[in-house]
Amino acid sequence: MASSRIFDMFAQYTIPLNGTTSLTPASVRLLESPAPVTIVVGFLVAGLLVWEQVSYRRKKQHLPGPDVKQPIIGALLESLHPTFDGYLSKWNSGPLSCVSVFNRFIVIASTCDLSRKILNSPTFAEPCIIDAMWKILEPDNWVFLMGKAHVDYRKGLNVLFTRRALRIYVPIQQKVYAEHFKKWLQLGGKQERYQMLFREVNLDASLRVFFGDYIPTDVAEQISVKYLRITAALELVNFPLALPGTKVWHAMRSRKYIVDEFLKAVKISRERMARGEPESCMLDGWIKSMIDITSGATAKGDDEENVTRTTRYFEDREVALTLLTFLFASQDATTSAVTWAFQLLADNPDVLAKVRQEQAEVRNDDYDKEVTYEMLESMLYTRQVVKEVMSIWNVTMVIPTFWPALHDPEVYPNPDNFDPDRFGPNGSASDTAKNYMVFGCGPHVCLGKEYAIGLITGLIGQASVKLDWEHVKTEDSEKII
């Protein structure tokens, strides 16, 4: 009935061949009425909604997941507030499952082999799924490079994480920990939510490692706040336009502030290194290495077998954008690992006692002795603790899909027990095994893996001999959310 009325109405006006419209009185009445427009729009919307479902079903095929997509927004609400139980039910539904948010079709892999396959297929899978990332980190940022261009760029960065470089970083980190611990002790044992304090010490340690004293303290504080704005904008789905006041807009302004400050630091470092002054941070080492390759000087180091120089000249903007991504990568996963480490050590006093015993041995009972990279390497048990914290507790913060691989009881017996000995000489786990995907795998595997393990080992090592702490349990403190 409705369709025949629509047909009739359209039949009431004609367009003559001479191009001018001649309308009958009936058709004039119709054009004045909004009804046909509404109906056409209605048809279009209905058509789009049907097309949306058909397109969803065509992509979904046999994959587990809802048969019908919620119109337009899909699983938006779920994705804005993801829960661990929600992920768990997806993983349990099969090796692959799917979900759709707006028009984005997301496939979730739950097995170790599939996750590895995806991470090793850069032609089909890009590491960035959040559109806002391009706007925030800038489209010419190296993290968006793919294939050979990415491999070549990354080769130029290896020099920043050699043993020689890590040796320079350890005393810088230790100094930052001591400063922060002093401030924590001034709280006089007050019960606090420590996660933000852990974030600050971690960000400060990395900022000082990357830039030394080139960034003034007040600017460093601003940078910490700005990074929070960047993180806040990295939701799976954002308002598409970066209009003033939106989270993405704030994040872009924050990035601009940070990059401008980093550019100032690059300039000072170039001048210092050109004068032949000593390297004091990662930036200096990188710039010195560029000077070496352009002047043809032989890079010196006691780890000649490793990369000791960069591969090409990097422009100031490339350096600043790269260090922007390093600091970005240093934030959340490392903070989450540190938070879990403090909590688990408080809950497992026998493990904490062993950490303390090892620290006493490595430091020869001198807790003010400067810690070197070699000392950090010899803290074998403390490193085991870090690997265990990261493998079982931290990983959902990074890529939730790695959880099942790290909870495979065949590889990690009693996976829910906190057991650093599983990474010990007689343990069944290994951080080189294929299931240990804490740092990803394939061409985009974490560049800062050794740096991150060293940073957390140094932090909890120093904390164990300088501080005592309790875990005050709250409703949320045991939950993975």
Ligand code: HEM
């Ligand atoms: C506990 C701490 C950390 C964890 C668990 C972690 C984990 C990861 C993971 C899972 C990836 C993605 C790998 C992939 O796509 O296959 C990654 C990439 C990356 N990480 Fe880390 N990361 C940590 C700390 C750091 C730190 C401190 C830095 C910098 C110093 C860093 C620098 C990077 C960079 C630059 C990439 C991208 C590499 C590329 O695209 O080639 N990460 N990390």
